[in-house]
Amino acid sequence: MPISLPSALSPQAEERLRRVRLLLVDVDGVLTDGGLYYGNSGEEMKRFDVKDGAGMWIAGKLGLEVGIITGKTSEVVARRAAELGMTRVVQGAMEKSAALDGLLSDGKYPLNEVAFMGDDVLDLPVMRRVGFSACPADAHEAVRGLVHHVCSKGGGRGAVRELVDLWLQATGKLPEFMKRFGWEETPHA
Numbered sequence: 769m770p771i772s773l774p775s776a777l778s779p780q781a782e783e784r785l786r787r788v789r790l791l792l793v794d795v796d797g798v799l800t801d802g803g804l805y806y807g808n809s810g811e812e813m814k815r816f817d818v819k820d821g822a823g824m825w826i827a828g829k830l831g832l833e834v835g836i837i838t839g840k841t842s843e844v845v846a847r848r849a850a851e852l853g854m855t856r857v858v859q860g861a862m863e864k865s866a867a868l869d870g871l872l873s874d875g876k877y878p879l880n881e882v883a884f885m886g887d888d889v890l891d892l893p894v895m896r897r898v899g900f901s902a903c904p905a906d907a908h909e910a911v912r913g914l915v916h917h918v919c920s921k922g923g924g925r926g927a928v929r930e931l932v933d934l935w936l937q938a939t940g941k942l943p944e945f946m947k948r949f950g951w952e953e954t955p956h957a
């Protein structure tokens with residue numbers, strides 16, 4: 769393969785990731801570095817990573833739906849989710865396991881076809897249920913010790929893109945990805 773990924777899955781983790789068709793992600797500490805920016809006039813800002821965004825868009829085009837479960841509620845998350853065409857989004861989910869049930873209530877995805885990336889202990893109840901769990905490199909120790917895969921990149925710094933790339937490789941979709949997005953196998957002269 770012409771690209772080398774920043775981290776490798778164990779064979780068992782790769783087997784699990786191969787089945788995944790829905791990727792759910794936490795926001796603070798996963799899609800962002802966990803920083804919460806408050807302005808004097810009440811506005812809240814977050815910094816998203818453009819490569820994570822591109823990865824989630826590419827995933828959708830190649831058969832991996834992406835959604836959000838987050839404990840906080842903010843306009844910027846609704847906007848980012850809309851930009852990426854997400855329909856499975858739960859904000860204000862203090863009990864994330866119940867939010868997972870809500871997102872899966874249409875029966876389209878069994879739990880073994882769902883992956884979740886979180887960074888802190890509130891995410892553990894969801895991680896214990898889904899078929900594949902992952903976290904950014906800078907997740908809480910309790911999370912890093914439990915997940916199927918710890919990414920080499922941090923929250924808001926490409927961890928989600930890293931997982932999408934691993935999914936492309938595990939499912940054998942890397943060639944399709946490169947063909948559709950004009951990535952030539954032979955280097956330019």
Ligand SMILES: [Mg+2]
Binds near residue numbers: 794795796797888
């Ligand atoms: Mg978090």
